[in-house]
Amino acid sequence: MAIALCPGMAQAGECPSPQSEIATDRPDVTNSSLVVPTGSVQSENGFNTSGQSAGKGFDGSNSRLRFGVAPCLEVLVDIPSYVGRLTGAVDTGFTNVTPAAKWQVSGLPEPANLSLVFGVGLPTGTQAITGAGLQPYVQVPWSYELGGGWGISGMITSFFRPSDLASRQTSEATFVIERKVTERLALFVEYVGDTPSRGANTSLLNVGGGYLLNRTGQVDFHLAFGLNRNSPDYIIGVGYSYRWDNVLGTAARPVLRH
Numbered sequence: 001m002a003i004a005l006c007p008g009m010a011q012a013g014e015c016p017s018p019q020s021e022i023a024t025d026r027p028d029v030t031n032s033s034l035v036v037p038t039g040s041v042q043s044e045n046g047f048n049t050s051g052q053s054a055g056k057g058f059d060g061s062n063s064r065l066r067f068g069v070a071p072c073l074e075v076l077v078d079i080p081s082y083v084g085r086l087t088g089a090v091d092t093g094f095t096n097v098t099p100a101a102k103w104q105v106s107g108l109p110e111p112a113n114l115s116l117v118f119g120v121g122l123p124t125g126t127q128a129i130t131g132a133g134l135q136p137y138v139q140v141p142w143s144y145e146l147g148g149g150w151g152i153s154g155m156i157t158s159f160f161r162p163s164d165l166a167s168r169q170t171s172e173a174t175f176v177i178e179r180k181v182t183e184r185l186a187l188f189v190e191y192v193g194d195t196p197s198r199g200a201n202t203s204l205l206n207v208g209g210g211y212l213l214n215r216t217g218q219v220d221f222h223l224a225f226g227l228n229r230n231s232p233d234y235i236i237g238v239g240y241s242y243r244w245d246n247v248l249g250t251a252a253r254p255v256l257r258h
Contacts, residue, residue, distance in 0.1 A: 015072040015104050018245035021215050025064060026239050027208050027222040028190045030155045030174040033113035033143040035104045036068040039248045046220070046239025052232045055088015059095075062239070067248065072104040076119075083129050093126025096135065111145040133163030149180035167196040184212040192224075200230040208237075216243040 016023065016037045025031040026044050036042045047060035063079040078098040085092050100119025108114060121135035137160065143153035157172040176190040187209035194202045208222025217240075224235040 015106070016068075019215075021212060022218050022241060022243050024210065024218055024220070024241045025066075026062075026241065027210065027220040027237055028174075028176055028188055028206055029172075029192045029204075030153055030176050030190060031115075031117070031139065031141045033104070033115050033141045033153060035072055035074040035102055035115065036066045036243065037245060038068045038071050040068040040243050040245045041247045042066040042068075042241065042243040044239065044241040046237050048235055048237035049086070050232045050235040052090075052226075055090040056086040057084055057090035057092075058086060059083045062237075066102075069248065072106055074102045076100050076102060080125055083126075091126075091128040093129045094124075096121040096123065096125040096130045098122065098135075100137075111147075112142070113144075114140070114142045116140060131161055131164055133161065136160050151178045151180075152176065153178065167198045170194055170196040181209075186210050201228070202231040203227040204231055204235070206235075216245065217241070 016034050018037045018040060020037060022042070023032045023034045024044050026046055042065070044064045044066070046062040047058070048062065049058045050056065059081050062081050064076060065079065066074050066076040068074050076099070078095070080094040080097055082094055083092055098119055098121040100117055102115055102117045105114045105116065117139035119137050119139070121130065121137070123130070123133055137157060139155060139157040141153070141155040143151060145151045152175070154173070154175040159170045159172065161168055172192070172194045174190060174192045176188050178186060178188045180186045188207065190206040192204040192206060203226070204224045205227055206222055206224040208220065210218050210220040212218055220239045220241070222237050224232070226232050226234070
């Protein structure tokens, strides 16, 4: 669950090419509005520790694999992560395998980027962690470059749990203010709000950043604080992402937007 950092915003106006800097779906909850370049494979990984009234826990490796299968189109899959207990009565087990497809919309004004994501969580994880049955979702991440290294981004997501009679749908909204501090370092502040069809809302304030090791590698960190009693007290995470280019065949030329 992660983000688009400012390094990716340099590609506003076209779909990424192998010459583009890496743009990741982490460490914030807001995913990148950009797909990975055609022919590229990107691996994003992280580890979190968190605390709440029930106890303290951890989860990892939070791995997402992204494949650039065509210009402006990628397929991705979330690999099961292990959720463990440090103290208290935190449930333990594995998350679901969750495949998805992501299409970056073309034809938008140059400062803007927008993508559409369709995915489904497969019932492969521990029910105490994931719930039961298939869990489809629809997602719209966007970003807008303000200039001077500043940008805003956000995401609207609808999660569906047909097998959960108590709460079959949850809406999530995020909003991010980003700042590219140097050529390699970008920082962000993010708001995340979840609203289930039944039950209590949760909200988080998330801060962090990403540091480019090179054009295709990034390390990241984040620290989130719960804004109401239903949210985790804190979440601390670190991660690493890397992209391999021209793995799936010859990369296509960038698709320009008109």
